[in-house]
Amino acid sequence: MQFIPYSLYPTFIRPFLFLADAETAHGIIMTGAKLCSKRPLLKLFKQEVAYRPVTVMGLNFKNPIGLAAGLDKNGEAIDFFGALGFGHIEVGTVTPKPQDGNPKPRMFRIKSAQGIINRMGFNNKGVDYLVNNLKKRKYQGILGVSIGKNETTPIENALDDYLICMRKVYEYADYIAVNISCPNTPDLTKLQAKEPLLKLIKPLKEEQAKLQEKFSKYVPLVVKISPDLSDDMLNTICEICLEVKVDGITCTNTTTQREPIHGLEHASEWGGLSGEPLRALSNLTLQKVNDNLKGAIPIIGVGGVSNIISAKEKLNNGASLVQLYSSLVYRGPNVVKSIVDNL
Ligand SMILES: Cc1cc2nc3c(=O)[nH]c(=O)nc-3n(C[C@H](O)[C@H](O)[C@H](O)COP(=O)(O)O)c2cc1C
Numbered sequence: 001m002q003f004i005p006y007s008l009y010p011t012f013i014r015p016f017l018f019l020a021d022a023e024t025a026h027g028i029i030m031t032g033a034k035l036c037s038k039r040p041l042l043k044l045f046k047q048e049v050a051y052r053p054v055t056v057m058g059l060n061f062k063n064p065i066g067l068a069a070g071l072d073k074n075g076e077a078i079d080f081f082g083a084l085g086f087g088h089i090e091v092g093t094v095t096p097k098p099q100d101g102n103p104k105p106r107m108f109r110i111k112s113a114q115g116i117i118n119r120m121g122f123n124n125k126g127v128d129y130l131v132n133n134l135k136k137r138k139y140q141g142i143l144g145v146s147i148g149k150n151e152t153t154p155i156e157n158a159l160d161d162y163l164i165c166m167r168k169v170y171e172y173a174d175y176i177a178v179n180i181s182c183p184n185t186p187d188l189t190k191l192q193a194k195e196p197l198l199k200l201i202k203p204l205k206e207e208q209a210k211l212q213e214k215f216s217k218y219v220p221l222v223v224k225i226s227p228d229l230s231d232d233m234l235n236t237i238c239e240i241c242l243e244v245k246v247d248g249i250t251c252t253n254t255t256t257q258r259e260p261i262h263g264l265e266h267a268s269e270w271g272g273l274s275g276e277p278l279r280a281l282s283n284l285t286l287q288k289v290n291d292n293l294k295g296a297i298p299i300i301g302v303g304g305v306s307n308i309i310s311a312k313e314k315l316n317n318g319a320s321l322v323q324l325y326s327s328l329v330y331r332g333p334n335v336v337k338s339i340v341d342n343l
Pocket residue numbers: 068069070071073092093107116118120122146179182224252253254274275276278302303304305323324325326327
């Protein structure tokens with residue numbers, strides 16, 4: 001039985017959360033979510049959603065809607081988010097060593113546009129802490145782990161960081177997402193260029209083969225890309241992903257573009273823009289990648305999904321799975337049910 005009527009979130013919970021700044025509100029939610037991840041409390045927060053099974057990358061999802069990376073960076077509330085009805089949860093982005101991220105304030109609500117600008121900078125408690133939480137999870141759905149590099153690691157040595165994370169999480173993850181598109185870690189997005197991408201992805205695929213042997217388990221490798229790439233770069237990325245047999249592509253991370261929110265409060269803050277103002281740009285990237293790949297590699301669509309219409313836009317444009325983050329802030333957990341039930 002669901003004890004909390006999530007449809008009341010916009011009227012009764014959001015106004016209180018929005019009294020605090022965006023990161024404080026996020027902290028309140030995470031503290032509550034961690035607490036509620038414990039049984040028997042979890043039962044009170046469970047949201048029943050329709051069963052809409054899909055098989056993607058050889059994995060069986062109970063529905064195609066997932067939680068995007070960045071909300072539960074340390075995997076501290078997997079069971080809570082799982083109870084909301086997500087078919088998959090992507091935790092992270094995690095780095096080998098813990099790091100504080102950028103100075104605060106670093107998260108801003110663009111309320112009138114239902115958007116968020118963030119420049120968190122991969123604040124996380126490190127891969128060992130995350131792995132500990134992965135071991136404890138009860139959530140039965142698909143669990144993705146997003147991996148990245150520490151800010152202090154020179155970009156030329158990025159591969160080392162991705163390998164450290166990959167080796168540590170492999171046994172406990174259902175898929176691994178390689179985050180090379182966060183605009184808030186210096187030079188990270190440069191890894192999307194031809195040479196650096198090949199030098200990163202090829203060894204990661206080789207490592208995947210070794211780890212498959214070691215653990216007798218194949219964990220798909222997904223690459224998450226930016227919505228700010230030129231057509232040439234998008235084509236090159238698709239080419240490389242096909243060549244090295246990447247298992248999935250996530251379109252997209254946040255954008256550094258500001259046109260959709262020009263003149264609105266906080267529009268001049270630097271960082272990645274997400275939510276409704278990202279939707280059109282993210283969909284365009286998805287369409288271009290889909291036109292290029294023609295179904296050869298599954299696509300995870302993310303960026304501006306807040307209802308059944310925007311979720312279907314992703315699916316109709318070639319995505320096999322859909323993720324969301326910002327709409328959870330604006331619409332609350334009901335967004336998951338309202339999408340899944342109507343698929
Ligand atoms: C505060 C915040 C932190 C994020 N952190 C990460 C991250 O660590 N790794 C990542 O791959 N994406 C991160 N993202 C991007 C989301 O996963 C997603 O790609 C993006 O927000 C677009 O989806 P949305 O419009 O539904 O929010 C973050 C987004 C936000 C708003």
